[in-house]
Amino acid sequence: MRKKTWHRIALAVVCMMAILFMTCPTEDDYRKWLEDEHGIICTGNSLEDTCQQVCKGAPRNITWQATWEQDTGIYVRRVDRYTYEQAGELVLSSWGFLKHFFALS
Numbered sequence: 001m002r003k004k005t006w007h008r009i010a011l012a013v014v015c016m017m018a019i020l021f022m023t024c025p026t027e028d029d030y031r032k033w034l035e036d037e038h039g040i041i042c043t044g045n046s047l048e049d050t051c052q053q054v055c056k057g058a059p060r061n062i063t064w065q066a067t068w069e070q071d072t073g074i075y076v077r078r079v080d081r082y083t084y085e086q087a088g089e090l091v092l093s094s095w096g097f098l099k100h101f102f103a104l105s
Contacts, residue, residue, distance in 0.1 A: 020074040025096035030078065033101040038092065040082075051082065053090075061085040076101075 025033075034040040039054040040062070052059040062082040070077040076096035083089050093105040 017074075020098075023098045024071070024073055025076050025099050025101060029099055030076075030094075030096065030101060033094070033096075034092075037101075037103065053082075062090065 031042065034042070040051055041054065042051040042064070051062045051064055053062050054060075062084055065081040065083055067081075068079045074097075077094075078096065078101075079091065079093045081089065081091050091105060092103070094101045095104055096102075
């Protein structure tokens with residue numbers, strides 16, 4: 001009886017890990033979250049390209065400065081740093097899990 005219980009627990013853990021690996025957010029998920037939550041739209045294939053932040057209907061040019069990313073395959077932790085054209089800085093810290101991102105800052 002105990003042997004079956006341990007096999008079921010092991011199977012459940014393996015299935016849960018497989019689901020978590022399959023639902024780790026991608027770069028496309030991150031870009032969608034940036035647009036939906038912060039109004040940041042970057043054109044091109046990477047964040048180094050032209051970016052704008054649309055706030056209250058008025059677009060503001062921003063420049064991507066740096067990214068720090070920790071991708072474990074189960075979750076993603078990311079910090080992006082932008083500077084505004086006029087002056088000022090925007091730092092976005094986020095955590096991605098199950099195909100969704102959540103703001104940490």
